[in-house]
Each structure stands twice: as C-alpha cells, then as structure tokens.
Amino acid sequence: MYSSFNIIKLLRFLGIIALAFLLASFIPGLPKDVNLSYFTSIPIASIFAIIIAFQINNAIGRMKKIETNVAIELSRCRRIHHLSKGFFGEPLLLWSKDIRKYVLVYLKVFKKFDFGSYHEANEAFRKISYHVYKLKPSALKSPKEVALYNELLITLREWAMVRQNLSELKKQKVSTYNWIILGAISAVLIGSLLMIRAETIYTTKLSASLSIVAVLFALDMLYELNNLNKRKRRKIARRYTNNISRLE
Numbered sequence: 001m002y003s004s005f006n007i008i009k010l011l012r013f014l015g016i017i018a019l020a021f022l023l024a025s026f027i028p029g030l031p032k033d034v035n036l037s038y039f040t041s042i043p044i045a046s047i048f049a050i051i052i053a054f055q056i057n058n059a060i061g062r063m064k065k066i067e068t069n070v071a072i073e074l075s076r077c078r079r080i081h082h083l084s085k086g087f088f089g090e091p092l093l094l095w096s097k098d099i100r101k102y103v104l105v106y107l108k109v110f111k112k113f114d115f116g117s118y119h120e121a122n123e124a125f126r127k128i129s130y131h132v133y134k135l136k137p138s139a140l141k142s143p144k145e146v147a148l149y150n151e152l153l154i155t156l157r158e159w160a161m162v163r164q165n166l167s168e169l170k171k172q173k174v175s176t177y178n179w180i181i182l183g184a185i186s187a188v189l190i191g192s193l194l195m196i197r198a199e200t201i202y203t204t205k206l207s208a209s210l211s212i213v214a215v216l217f218a219l220d221m222l223y224e225l226n227n228l229n230k231r232k233r234r235k236i237a238r239r240y241t242n243n244i245s246r247l248e
Contacts, residue, residue: 011222016213016217016220017213020218021209033133041189041193041195041211042240044185044188044189044192045189045211047185048186049233050184051185055174055226056221056222057223058174059226060225062169062172065169066166066169069165069169070166072162073159073163073166074239076155076158076162077159078157078243078246080103080155080156081100081103082247083148083151083155084097084150084152086145089141089147091139092135092139092140095131095139098131099128099132100247102128102131103128104247106121106125107244108244109121109133110237110241111123111241114230114233114234115170115232115234115236116228116230116233116236118166118170122167125159125160128156129170132152132153132156135149173227186215186219189215190215193208193211193212194212
C-alpha cells in the first residue's frame with residue numbers, strides 16, 4: 001500500500017505506547033473500596049470497534065482502488081502510444097508522432113510534481129485528447145487506419161474515465177466531522193478505561209494501558225491509510241516516470 005516503516009513511524013509507535021502508559025500511571029484510579037464491577041467500557045468499545053473497522057476498511061479499499069486505477073491508466077497510456085505507431089503516410093505520420101510526443105510530455109509531468117498534484121497533468125492530457133480528436137475522417141484512407149483510429153478513440157475515452165476516477169479517489173478521505181466523532185468516542189473510551197483502574201491493583205493498570213495502546217494504534221492505522229503522505233505520493237509518481245522506458 002505504498003507504505004514503509006521509517007524512523008518517524010517508529011517514533012510515533014513508541015510515542016503511542018509511552019502516552020498510554022503515562023496516562024495509566026499518573027491519572028488517579030478508583031479507590032480500593034469502589035467495586036470495579038460497577039464500571040464497564042464494553043458498550044463504548046463495541047461502538048468504537050464498529051466505527052473504526054468501517055473507516056479502516058474504506059481507507060484500505062480506497063488505496064487499492066488508487067493502485068488499480070493507476071495501473072489501468074498506465075496501460076491505457078502505453079496503448080495510445082503503441083496504437084499511434086500503426087499510422088503511415090502523410091499527414092497521418094506527423095500526426096501520430098505528435099501523439100507519442102504528447103504522451104511523453106504527460107508522463108514527464110510527474111518528474112516535476114508528485115501524485116498529490118495530479119491535476120497538474122490535466123493540461124498535458126487535454127493536448128493528447130484534442131490532438132486525437134482533431135483528425136479529419138477524410139485523412140483515413142484504409143480500413144486498417146479506420147479500425148486503429150476507432151480503437152484509439154475507445155482507449156482515450158477509457159483513459160479519461162480512469163483519470164476522473166483517480167481525481168475523485170484523491171478527495172475521498174475521512175472527513176473532519178468523522179475525525180471529530182472518532183476523537184470524541186476515543187476520548188470517552190480512554191476515559192472509561194482509566195476509570196476501571198484500581199490504585200492498589202497493578203493488573204488493572206496494565207490492562208488499561210494495553211487497551212489504550214490498542215485504541216491509539218487503531219486511530220494511527222486509520223490516519224496512515226487515509227493520508228497520501230509525501231513518500232506515498234512520490235512512489236506513485238515514479239510509476240509514471242518509470243513507464244517512459246516501457247513505451248519503446
């Protein structure tokens with residue numbers, strides 16, 4: 001999923017564990033004369049588990065769709081380039097060479113911008129589509145050229161649809177409102193976990209600490225899956241630039 005373990009993630013990992021144990025160690029627990037059986041975090045934990053699982057599943061699905069659509073786009077890009085090689089004679093020869101030139105220009109956009117600036121490639125794509133559409137039908141002299149041109153139009157339409165999909169998928173992140181809801185439920189859950197600790201029972205502190213770690217890890221996992229950080233964006237962009245060598 002375009003992710004790797006680095007020093008920043010290691011520090012975040014250790015920070016979550018440290019925060020959980022600090023909360024469980026320094027925030028006062030229940031006095032020993034209070035019956036712990038009166039307190040339970042199971043209902044809140046169940047609600048949190050359902051919501052976080054739903055959001056994580058959506059985030060994983062979104063990332064898989066981005067990967068799939070990028071692969072499809074690159075295949076359509078190569079196909080446009082290869083189909084253009086089937087045209088010969090004037091004026092088709094020069095027209096087809098320009099198509100290949102514009103395809104290369106499109107891919108080279110991702111040398112300057114990462115996937116986070118996907119919209120920067122819009123103009124380069126429009127040059128390809130406008131150039132394909134401007135060909136006059138009278139320039140096609142043989143059934144082979146007509147068939148190639150029709151296939152070119154179909155492939156270009158599919159490419160345009162995939163680009164639209166990618167533009168929409170980039171926007172489909174967990175909303176601010178959903179983060180607020182998750183944050184509120186997490187705070188209530190962590191508070192309830194801290195309440196069930198008894199000052200004189202070490203195992204309740206350990207149990208609360210580990211439970212808080214689990215809650216924070218779940219939130220961190222969602223954050224990681226939801227965001228296309230710079231490393232991920234650059235890795236996707238490299239797929240476009242690496243595709244240049246596959247055109248010939």
